[in-house]
Amino acid sequence: MKYDYIYSAVMPQTVTALTGSCVQIPCTFSISNFEDKRKRAKSIYGIWLKKQSQYASKDSFIAFNSSENIIRGFKDIKMTGDLNERNCTTVFYNIMMNHSDRYYFRLEIEPCKCANSHPKYSPQPPELKPSEPQYVMEESTVNLSCSAEAPCPTQPPNISWSNIPESASITTQLQDKPDKTQSVFSYMTFKASYTDHKKKITCTATYPRNMPNDSTVEGNIMLRVLFPPKETCIIITPSVGTNVTLTCKSKASPSNDLKYTWYKRGQETPIAWKKKINLTKTQTASYFCTAQNKHGKQSSEDVQLTDEGEFTQFKYRYSMPRIACCVGGIVAVLTLSAFGFCIRYI
Structure with missing residues (x-):
């Protein structure tokens, strides 16, 4: 028998489904002279065949026949x-x-073989974009997207975010993809803060289904924020005798190129270019440090070293600062007793 038409069908070659849920297979077709054939036809109906594309004599290969509402193997x-x-x-x-197999669509005007799809039954992790950690500058606007396949249009996944920046704004919507399948897309926009550096943001997709438990998958990305030195302060490490070590501490990104400079108050020339300095009891003065990377620099509050001749151990006193070091920040003055929030003893 010779057929006088050219037939083609468009559908995804593979679809992913979740057990206990449904799956929609988007499908379109084209046939030469279809309008004429449709007008002459008594009926047009579709058949889904399992395992093989030919219209076999065994009815067991027919999963669905739209004309007779035949359904085999499916609820x-x-x-x-x-x-x-x-x-x-x-x-x-x-x-x-047990539904995982190859399925073929057949249009009943004339016999034909159609494309096929192969369902899978575990959801893929949501896709985050950008997929790799990218460095962003502090105060810049960051856009992240998370998408999850929605094989069942009546039970799309719910997307949620966790560990997100305080300034985050989120919008979520169901969208068609070029192959006519659907995905849920969630978009997040926020302004980068130095407190977000190395924060791992998680996107979770929860799939409802006709089973006792929902299915949940997730993806994550770590933020990398570039910023100048923050929370710069001095840590005092006392030792028995007449020595004390001052350490300049600062948060910055990148931190591997941090440069430290020490100054004596009232003297313009730096006294050291390193993270730690050692002082003796006789070096009474006010000291401060600066931390610098390629994005900027910041100075600490002063630490004052005083000589109380009768003591062999340095003393520490604290006053409120302009910059926080730990919780709130401290100006430190060396005296006998220690009280305050920031300066740490090692």
């Missing part, structure tokens, strides 16, 4: 597309593991 199958509009989109319900 329910509905053709949601209009064949008169060249749309053969079909929804398969209550997917189970």
